[in-house]
Amino acid sequence: MISFQGVSKWYGRVQVLDDCTTRVAKGEVVVVCGPSGSGKSTLIKCANGLEPFQRGEVRVDGIAVGAPGTDLPRLRARVGMVFQHFELFPHLTVRQNLALAQREVLRRSREEAEVKGLALLERVGLAGHADQHPGQLSGGQQQRVAIARALAMDPICMLFDEPTSALDPEMINEVLEVMIELAGQGMTMLCVTHEMGFAKAVADRVIFMDAGRIVEQAPPAEFFAHPKGERTKDFLSKILGH
Amino acid sequence: MYEFDWSSIPGALPTLARGLLVTLQVTLVAVAVGIAWGTALAVARLSPQAWLRWPAAAYVNLFRSVPLVMVILWFYLVVPQLLRRFLGVSSATDIRMVSALAAFALFESAYYAEIIRAGIQSVPKGQLDAALALGLTPAQAMRRVVLPQAFRNMLPLLLTQAIILFQDTSLVYVIGLADFFGAAYKVGDRDGRLVELVLFAGLVYFLASLAASALVRRLRRRVTA
Numbered sequence: 001m002i003s004f005q006g007v008s009k010w011y012g013r014v015q016v017l018d019d020c021t022t023r024v025a026k027g028e029v030v031v032v033c034g035p036s037g038s039g040k041s042t043l044i045k046c047a048n049g050l051e052p053f054q055r056g057e058v059r060v061d062g063i064a065v066g067a068p069g070t071d072l073p074r075l076r077a078r079v080g081m082v083f084q085h086f087e088l089f090p091h092l093t094v095r096q097n098l099a100l101a102q103r104e105v106l107r108r109s110r111e112e113a114e115v116k117g118l119a120l121l122e123r124v125g126l127a128g129h130a131d132q133h134p135g136q137l138s139g140g141q142q143q144r145v146a147i148a149r150a151l152a153m154d155p156i157c158m159l160f161d162e163p164t165s166a167l168d169p170e171m172i173n174e175v176l177e178v179m180i181e182l183a184g185q186g187m188t189m190l191c192v193t194h195e196m197g198f199a200k201a202v203a204d205r206v207i208f209m210d211a212g213r214i215v216e217q218a219p220p221a222e223f224f225a226h227p228k229g230e231r232t233k234d235f236l237s238k239i240l241g242h
Numbered sequence: 243m244y245e246f247d248w249s250s251i252p253g254a255l256p257t258l259a260r261g262l263l264v265t266l267q268v269t270l271v272a273v274a275v276g277i278a279w280g281t282a283l284a285v286a287r288l289s290p291q292a293w294l295r296w297p298a299a300a301y302v303n304l305f306r307s308v309p310l311v312m313v314i315l316w317f318y319l320v321v322p323q324l325l326r327r328f329l330g331v332s333s334a335t336d337i338r339m340v341s342a343l344a345a346f347a348l349f350e351s352a353y354y355a356e357i358i359r360a361g362i363q364s365v366p367k368g369q370l371d372a373a374l375a376l377g378l379t380p381a382q383a384m385r386r387v388v389l390p391q392a393f394r395n396m397l398p399l400l401l402t403q404a405i406i407l408f409q410d411t412s413l414v415y416v417i418g419l420a421d422f423f424g425a426a427y428k429v430g431d432r433d434g435r436l437v438e439l440v441l442f443a444g445l446v447y448f449l450a451s452l453a454a455s456a457l458v459r460r461l462r463r464r465v466t467a
Contacts, residue, residue, distance in 0.1 A: 045371075046373055050374060050375060073374070073377050073379045074377065075377075076374060076375055076376065076377045077376065077377025078377075079375075081372075081375040083368060083371070085372065086367055087368045087369055087372035088372075089369065089387055089391075089393065091394060092448075100376070100378075100387075101373075101376035101378060104386060105376065105377040105382075106377075106380055107460075108402055150375075150376070153376060154379065
C-alpha cells in the first residue's frame with residue numbers, strides 16, 4: 001500500500017532522511033518511533049507529498065508521490081492524515097470541518113457530506129458537538145474530530161504524526177481507543193508515536209529511526225523483547241523506563 | 243482678534259454633502275479594490291513561482307516608494323490621454339473622478355498587499371498542511387482555510403488603513419476634484435470664511451475617524467479575545 005525505496009532528503013546541506021526503505025502492506029499497522037529529530041515525522045510526510053524529497057521513491061497504492069506528473073491533491077484526498085496539533089480549522093464549526101474537503105474535493109452534496117460527517121462524529125464518541133467550534137473542545141476531543149475529518153474522505157490508508165504527544169495524559173487514551181478500533185477494522189496505518197502500549201497492542205511492525213535512518217524494524221514482540229542495536233536498546237530503556 | 247463667523251456653513255451644507263459623497267465614494271472604491279487587488283498581490287508575493295513573485299514585489303515597492311500626491315497627479319495627467327487615445331472618451335468628460343479612483347485604488351493596493359501578506363503569514367503552516375493533506379488544491383486551501391483566518395486576524399489593521407485612506411482622499415484637491423475638503427475650501431474661499439470652513443471640515447474628519455477608531459478598538463478586543 002505504502003512503500004519507501006531508498007528515500008533521502010536534505011535541508012540545504014543537512015541530511016534529514018538517509019536511504020529509508022520500508023513498506024506498509026494493506027491492512028497493516030506500522031509504528032515509527034525514535035528520538036526527536038530522527039526524521040520520523042519527515043518520513044511520513046513524504047508519503048503524501050507534504051515534504052518533498054530529493055532521492056528515492058515513495059509509492060502509495062502504486063502511485064509515485066514524488067513524480068512530476070502526479071496529481072498530488074487527488075492522491076492526498078485518498079490518504080488520511082492526523083497531525084500532532086490537530087489542525088482543525090478554527091474559523092469553522094466541527095460540522096463544517098468535517099464537510100469542507102468532502103464538498104470541495106469529492107464534490108459531495110451538503111447533505112451527503114453532513115450525514116457522513118455526523119456518522120463519523122458519533123463513531124469517535126462526539127455526537128452532539130457538531131455545532132461547536134474547535135476552540136470549545138478539549139485537546140482529546142479535537143484530535144478525535146481530526147480523525148473523523150480524515151475518515152470522512154474514505155481514505156485507503158491513514159498517517160498519524162504523533163497524534164497524542166500534544167495531549168494531556170488523561171486525554172491520550174480516548175484518542176488511542178479510536179485508533180485501536182480503527183486498526184481492528186483493518187485500516188492501513190502508519191503511525192509516528194511514542195505510545196509503546198499502542199504499538200504492543202495493535203502494531204504489526206515497529207520501526208526505529210535514528211539520525212534519519214531506519215535502524216531497526218521488527219514485529220513488536222521481537223522488537224521489545226530483543227532489540228538488536230545499542231541505540232534501540234538505549235531508546236527503549238528511556239521510553240519504557242518510567 | 244479674529245472674529246469667527248459661522249453663518250456661511252448652514253447654507254453651504256448641500257455643497258458640503260456632495261463633497262462628502264465624493265470623499266466616501268473614493269474611500270469605498272479604494273478600500274474595495276485595494277483589498278481585492280491587494281489580496282492578489284499578497285498571494286503572488288508569497289507564491290513559490292518567481293514569475294509571480296517578482297512583478298508583485300516590484301509593484302508593491304514602487305507604489306510604497308512614491309508620495310501619494312504625485313501618484314494622483316500622474317494619473318490625472320496620464321490617464322485622460324490614454325482614455326482618449328484608446329477608448330475614444332471625449333475631452334469634455336470630467337476625467338478627474340476616474341483618475342482619482344484609479345490612483346487611490348492602485349496606490350492603496352500596495353499598502354493593503356503588505357497588510358494581507360502579514361496576515362497570511364500569521365496563519366500557522368500546519369493549517370495549510372492540514373488543508374493540503376485533505377486533498378484541497380493550494381488555491382482551495384488559500385481561499386477556504388488560510389485567507390478566512392488571515393482576514394480575521396488582520397481586520398483591525400485593514401480598518402485602520404481605511405481610516406488613513408479616508409483622510410488621505412483630501413489630497414484630490416491637487417487635481418481640483420471637489421471632495422469634502424475641496425468643497426469646504428471652495429465655500430470658504432467664496433465667502434471669505436476660509437478659517438471657519440477648514441476648521442469645520444477638520445472637525446468632521448476628526449469625528450468620523452474617531453468613531454471609526456472606536457469601532458476598530460472594539461473589533462480588536464473581539465479578535466484577540
